[in-house]
Ligand code: ASP
């Protein structure tokens with residue numbers, strides 16, 4: 123009997139009517155002969171509200187009590203979902219994270235799953251019961267409730283699918299799949315039927331906010347096929363209407379470029395003429411790491427005399443002030459000046475086909491050049507090319523690149539028909 127995990131995000135369980143609609147989908151999956159485990163988020167907005175309550179009492183609160191509070195939204199929706207299923211004549215029960223148990227480490231607020239004791243749940247599934255897991259929750263080594271970080275019920279779902287050896291994990295959300303780029307910027311953007319874990323990871327970590335990044339890492343590591351689909355369409359997961367995130371080998375037609383992503387609100391910092399000697403980079407980045415500032419693209423360029431070097435890197439715009447004051451107050455290195463620019467965007471083209479095709483970078487640079495868009499920093503990986511540009515050109519760049527790589531709907535249909 124096929125076994126699937128279906129996860130409903132906050133907008134899909136935002137009120138009782140939506141929970142009932144989601145339950146209808148689960149019932150249809152059961153009737154198709156699937157064993158189903160359901161994972162639910164809290165109702166949309168509820169977790170934010172719970173976080174806010176904690177902050178009202180104290181700006182820095184005991185992380186264990188914070189988790190006790192913010193995990194509670196999922197307890198409500200899991201119970202309601204089980205009730206809705208029972209009303210439809212389907213056997214169902216709710217499971218809290220500690221009941222499974224979802225064993226985590228002790229890092230409250232962003233706990234990592236260590237292992238899942240899925241035996242009892244497997245038994246219940248085999249007995250024809252739908253298991254409804256409260257997402258986001260775990261149990262620490264000292265038996266306290268933990269949470270998996272914001273957006274963490276995606277990770278709950280994928281981890282559960284791995285432990286249950288499920289055939290697929292369907293993530294119902296408010297978009298109907300993963301697109302070649304943001305359809306609000308490019309209306310002709312196309313929904314991808316399939317995408318590799320690696321590409322999804324690049325897109326997820328660069329602002330395609332469909333899945334929590336950790337859930338994609340977990341899916342890749344454990345090879346759990348994940349489908350992203352809309353809970354507002356009539357189709358159910360087994361109809362395969364969404365985008366399937368799967369391993370590269372399962373994708374027949376590899377796109378050279380699958381998508382264009384954009385991360386707004388990036389800032390660039392340049393240290394001019396830093397002494398060029400071993401260990402300097404470490405002294406520059408150590409205080410930033412200690413302050414948990416996430417540093418991204420890093421470029422170092424040695425000056426022509428070889429005695430000094432320029433170091434350029436990017437941080438989130440929200441971290442720029444902290445970064446500048448840490449660097450300016452540091453006595454561990456010397457430099458001529460610290461320059462910064464706080465209104466940049468990082469635009470990236472992503473595609474596994476890039477590994478075996480030349481000329482992808484050339485197309486990108488030519489296209490931006492034609493549009494007179496200046497590139498501040500370039501960074502690449504095996505399946506991605508990113509450029510840092512002025513934020514005011516971000517949308518123009520996305521549109522131009524989307525066209526240059528022929529990603530539009532009509533174009534692609536022609537190619538398929540031809
Ligand atoms: N309810 C949690 C949050 O809002 C977890 C989730 O929805 O994935 O972050």
Ligand code: MG
Nearest residue numbers: 131273276334
């Ligand atoms: Mg989410």
